[in-house]
Amino acid sequence: xxxxxxxxLVTGATAGIGRETAKMFAEKGCNLIxxxxxxxxxxxxxxxxxxxxxxxxxxxxxxxxxxxxCEKFVSGIPAEFRNIDILVNNAGVGRGMDKLHEGNLDDWxxxxxxxxxxxxxxxxxxxxxxxKQNSGHIINVGSIAGQEVYPGGNIYCASKHAVHAISQAxxxxxxxxxxxxxxxxxxxVETEFSVVRFHGDRERADNVYKGLDPLTxxxxxxxxxxxxSRPPHVQINEVIVMPTAQATATIAxxxx
Ligand code: 8X3
Numbered sequence: 001x002x003x004x005x006x007x008x009l010v011t012g013a014t015a016g017i018g019r020e021t022a023k024m025f026a027e028k029g030c031n032l033i034x035x036x037x038x039x040x041x042x043x044x045x046x047x048x049x050x051x052x053x054x055x056x057x058x059x060x061x062x063x064x065x066x067x068x069x070c071e072k073f074v075s076g077i078p079a080e081f082r083n084i085d086i087l088v089n090n091a092g093v094g095r096g097m098d099k100l101h102e103g104n105l106d107d108w109x110x111x112x113x114x115x116x117x118x119x120x121x122x123x124x125x126x127x128x129x130x131x132k133q134n135s136g137h138i139i140n141v142g143s144i145a146g147q148e149v150y151p152g153g154n155i156y157c158a159s160k161h162a163v164h165a166i167s168q169a170x171x172x173x174x175x176x177x178x179x180x181x182x183x184x185x186x187x188x189v190e191t192e193f194s195v196v197r198f199h200g201d202r203e204r205a206d207n208v209y210k211g212l213d214p215l216t217x218x219x220x221x222x223x224x225x226x227x228x229s230r231p232p233h234v235q236i237n238e239v240i241v242m243p244t245a246q247a248t249a250t251i252a253x254x255x256x
Contacts (some may be wrong), residue, residue, distance in 0.1 A: 001229050004029035008228075009084050011064055011122060012091030014041040016191030017141060017224075020217035021088055022049065024225045031056045033081050035073065035091070037063055056080070064091045064118030065110070074125040083133055086228050087126050089119045090141045092159075094197035097152035108155045115159035120166065127170075130179055139224050140167045142185040147240060148249040156197075160185075171237065180235040182227045187242030187249065190214040211254030212245035 008025045012018040014036035022034055026049040036042050039061035046057040058081050062069040092115045095107035123138065130136025145153055146160030164183060171181040194205035220241070227236040246252040 001231055003225070003229055006030045006085040007033065007081055007083060008086040008088065009033040009035070009122075009126065010088040010090055011035045011118070013045065014038045015217075016193065017186075017189065017217045017220045018088070018090040019045065020221035021090060021224050024218070024221040025086075025228075026053055026055050026057075028225065028229075029053065029055060030086075031058075031081065033058045033060070033077060033084070035060045035062065035064065037061060064122065065113035067117070067121055070118070070121040070125060074122075082129070084126055084129060085135065086137045086139065087122070087130075088139045088141070088224060089122060089163075091118055092141060092143075092163075094156045094193055096199070097197065099152065100154040103155065111155050111159045115156075116162045116166075119163060123166070123170070127174075127179070131174075131177055135178055137180045137182065137228055138167075138170060139182045139184065139227060141220070141224075142167065142183045142238075144185055144187040144240065144242065144249045146183075146185055150249045153249070167238075171235075178232060180232075182224075182236045183238045184220060184223055184227070185238060185240045186215055186220050187240075187246045188212070188214045188252070189217060189220060191217050211256055212243055212252055214243050215241065 008030045010018050010022050013022045013034035022032055026032060034042055042059040042061055046059045049057050058078055060073045062073055093111055095110050096104050098104060140163055142163045143160040145157040146164035149157045167181055167183040188209060190209045194208045195202055198204040223239055
């Protein structure tokens, strides 16, 4: 499917997978609606992308876990961006690796509010427009943590299992429309993810990827753009992707 001229909404575009996805769709000539919490990063990305190509970028900084802020964002999307062709539900967060019975409730709420409720708010507000225009593609960034569970992953895994369930339900419910639903479920991707998960402990974050070649945000963006560019009759339901040195959520091969 030709991507040039399409309008793509990417949530969590200030870093990692979201940022690389925005860049890759921009290279294909798509106009972008980008959201994230850090306004200066969005502004920098907008000028970088607009200067590089003949595309338009609309930026919106707010917290996706805030329902009223999501409503305000959606009602404030400029008219020329209103026909959204592709929604990339990327915004997500991992917080803490405590055992459940020792867990931090603030961490839990942040994960559930962002990964589940934030994704639901945006999906509920954007998909009706896609149904009305009779076209659209929803691409959810899940995780191997949505397919498997590991110790310390408890609530993060639960939130990503929810993304998996929501993606499947949406696909079933939209089967009588031309809309497509794709879930991309990555294993280890080196982004700010682990630094955030360990509350800024960079050494602990670096250890997650030590001794192996992790995936990059660009590797995932590549798959998102691939799924979006398939012909209209081809729906990529799910992609599980890991570094070659990772086999499951808990089995990885590290040198030294
Ligand atoms: C992050 C991947 O393996 O840390 O979504 O859960 S993992």
